[in-house]
Amino acid sequence: MGTQYALPIEMLQKWAKEKxxxxxxxxxxxxQIKTFTWSECYDIVLRMASAxxxxxLKPGERVSILSKNCAEWFLADFAIQAAGFIATPIYYTASAETISYVxxxxxVKAVFMGKLDDLAASEAGIGSDVIKISLPYDTVECEHSWDELLKSNEPLAEDKLAKPDLDELFSIVYTSGSTGNPKGVEMSWRNIAYGAWAPTQSMDLGGEERLISYLPLAHITERALIEHLSLYAGVVVSFVExxxxxxxxxxxxxxxxxxxxxxxxxxxxxxxxAKVPQPKLDRLLSIPILSWFVKRKIRKQLGLTNAKIIGSGSAPISAAVLAWYQKIGINITEGWGMTETAGLAVSHHPYRAxxxxxxxxxLAGLETKVTEEGELLIRGDAVTKGYYKDPKLTAETIEEGGWFHTGDKVELDKDGYLHITGRVxxxxxxxxxxxVAPVPIEAMLFDNTYVEQACVMGSDLAQPxxxxxxxxxxxxxxxxxxxRESLEETYKAINSKVESHLKLSSIVIANDMWTIENGYLTPTMKIKRARLEDKYDDVVRHMPDRPVVWEDECVTEAVRSV
Structure with missing residues (x-):
């Protein structure tokens, strides 16, 4: 039978009655801040479930949410669950092609449409046979509105609430995808319950916590660690306008x-x-009485005055960046997880410098092991049962016995702490x-505070x-x-530390930032390596023989070679 967890709707019901x-x-x-009490939220959820x-809609049919984060996103998700349907969120930055694919x-039979940047693309991806419901914001034209449905429907009777088994399908979560079509990860009720409940235990969260939701809710991390964790901890969540x-x-x-x-x-x-250059910051931090004041002011400016748990995840972060934050009194703990592990599965909490x-x-209750090739495997209540409509990928990824191949290469230190060294x-x-494993080299590039984005490449080149x-x-x-002088120092520092075949041929400074909008970042801000390798293929093959070059210098060299 396994561990028994309360369902999310049962947690909402609990807090609506207790507070x-x-x-x-x-x-x-x-x-202006619009507030929703626990009882108001429960009433809205029951009314929307009835609507x-x-x-x-028939039990088990799919309902999507296509919107930026907002209170109604949470409430729509809870209503879908309460009514017995399967939530299938879509990234609000998704193209018309991706929306149509999902x-x-x-x-999908119905979709909640909310706050969006590209209304035309969002509307184009949804067929006329799909029921559209508008959240109370400017959005595409829909047949039904949030407010109208709430007014015209009585709350669903509590004895009619869906009461699924924990191992039934909770949601299909489509990965942000760095290549090809997104994969549909099947999340069970057990997965989401563990993903929300376990962090409340490992981080010792109480009812006085205050959270903010701003990272994409279509991604499992925000949905488990903010949305659903808030139910299991009974805490306040704010949003960004x-x-x-x-x-x-x-x-x-x-x-x-x-x-x-x-x-x-x-x-x-x-x-x-940009406001306090590093030399000046170092001087201020070296004076005890000023150091305390400077650290306090930075935390206040960032909005982290009372933040006791500060985390980073979704992609590797440079140890130099973490050390920099530690010096200014902000201790960032790294976490690791995947869509397939219901969000957070490994955590550096409590923080250790x-x-x-x-x-x-x-996290407690999860098992991990490392293969001879260095790949991390994991199993437990967080791990998906597989991929929607893709038994081949499921069989390739999940071994008999429930061991999930994460695709991440790791090293285990003497204290049992895991260190990511790259993706297989x-x-x-x-x-x-x-x-060549690019991630460790990229982390060293980020030691230079002039570098905002980095990608190491070099397939079929003599050196990366x-x-x-x-x-x-x-x-x-x-x-x-x-x-150039600063980056040349970084170039020398990297090449003095790595093996000969890992030494960089050059550092190339790109002309343009990589963004979600131009297609070089995923919605969770990971770089799309394949696309970047295609973009810079000619550049890296026509680099001048210098440690640091600009992209336009490489282009000039390419023209000369023609």
């Missing part, structure tokens, strides 16, 4: 736990250094027949090359010669 008038959700609307059933692949209001909304949320991704931690770092660079140890599929072979995009904030006002 009905306490605020659960805080949604900024036109710079979904009244639309003629709708068709999962046979828009990108320009992010910092103000974060400060207003007064969070006690804050999770982010490496890309944003590095952006925060660049913004700080001597373990910077480690992702930590598995990201390792490439040079023209010398030597294998590092492509970097510079931080506009930390390099503002600097000449090319000044930047």
């Amino acid at each position: 009905p008038n306490a605020v659960y959700l805080r949604q900024p609307v036109n710079r 979904l059933q009244a639309l003629g 709708i068709d692949h999962a046979d 828009s990108l320009p209001t992010f910092v103000d909304d974060l400060r207003g949320a007064n969070v006690t736990m804050f999770l982010s991704v490496p890309r944003l931690w590095m952006k925060f770092q660049s913004n700080i250094l 001597d373990k910077i660079g480690s992702i930590g140890m598995p 599929k990201e390792i490439f072979k040079s023209s010398k027949g030597k294998y 090359a590092g492509i970097v995009f510079l931080s506009p904030e930390t390099t503002q006002g600097l000449s090319r010669d000044e930047v």
